[in-house]
Amino acid sequence: MKFLIYISDYIIPFVFFLIITTGLSRKTNVYDDFIEGAKEGFKVVYGILPTLIGLMVAVGVLRASGALDLLSNLIKPVTDFIHFPSELVPVALVKMFSSSAATGLVLDIFKQYGPDSYIGRLVSIMMSCTETIFYTMAVYFMVAGVRKSRYTLLGALVATLSGIVASLLIANILF
Amino acid sequence: MLNYLWGIMIVIGIVVGVFNGRIDEVSNATLSSSKEAVTLCISMLGIMAMWTGLMEIAKKSGIVSSFTKGLRPIIKFLFPDIPKNHIVNEYIASNMIANILGLGWAATPMGLMAMKELKKLNKDSDLASHDMCTFLIINISSLQLIPVNIIAYRSQYGSANPAEILAAGIVATIFSTFVGVLFSVLARKLSKGDK
Known part of the structure; x- marks a missing residue:
């Protein structure tokens, strides 16, 4: 399983290599296109700045007040039983409702424990395999005019939970 | 959704802060967190622009x-x-x-x-x-x-x-x-x- 860490080092360079060689062989202006697309990235970051300010303030307040420690101490007996770090329960729960709010909590974890700690790595893997359940369902079904969503919620919960379990197992094996 | 979630997070934080006697830290946290969000976004600009740039090549080609x-x-x-x-x-x-x-x-x-x-x-x-x-x-x-x-x-x-x-x-x-x-x-x- 350790090879997963070595492979990780290759992924970004490989994506670069693949895209740029394809671009060159199809004679597109790779550099011009890159510059054009990079401008788009500024707009994306500009768009998420207000959300980040709002949510980092909220999480900062929760952290400074001691409410986050209170919560994770409260659920510690249960999470210890299933070998899941109690600090990550708020992230997993909040992520179901809002991705940006969860991001606020993740940043707090990176700050408290460091991104290279066990918890930091686990939360990084978790965040790369789960999506907001209730928000996505609300927005998409509103557009479709659907009120009875049948088995969507159950399916989404099962998939999310299996993602969390997989993250936990992989993090335990690798780190 | 976020209106409740965000509002409740801040309200709980302030109430718990008062009870824990850490309201001074709560006060500081509002200031330092908003500053930190901007710092974070500035350093994110690079990675994000790099990625959207690369993706533009992928789209065009x-x-x-x-x-x-x-x-x-x-x-x-x-x-x-x-x-x-x-x-x-x-x-x-x-x-x-x-x-x-x-x-x-x-x-x-x-x-x-x-x-x-x-x-x-x-x-x-x-x-x-x-x-x-x-x-x-x-x-x-x-x-x-x-x-x-x-x-x-x-x-x-x-x-x-x-x-x-x-x-x-x-x-x-x-x-x-x-x-x-x-x-x-x-x-x-x-x-x-x-x-």
């Missing part, structure tokens, strides 16, 4: 559209009720590719267009069609190749190797999507009688 075409058989398997050459196939494929490549902001508009077309195919019923359920479950189980944001955050908070979690993340995301697909296929089979 036709890589994205060939990926989209490659998805056709998979979409046919997942959404058997959709007519073969219907435009919704394109929307679903573009949405999935955008999600896989970490272009979340491009994925949502495509996803919403897909839902509008599925609504027409569902004859404006308020009961979700199987295709809608499958589409949402797969969307939520999130198949993502490179979580650009997470890499940027890890790098900002001093990770020695921000990309080291990439392969682990891919294994986890493939697993959760696989479970989501399995669930959708089974649920569709089990409720075959009613449309």
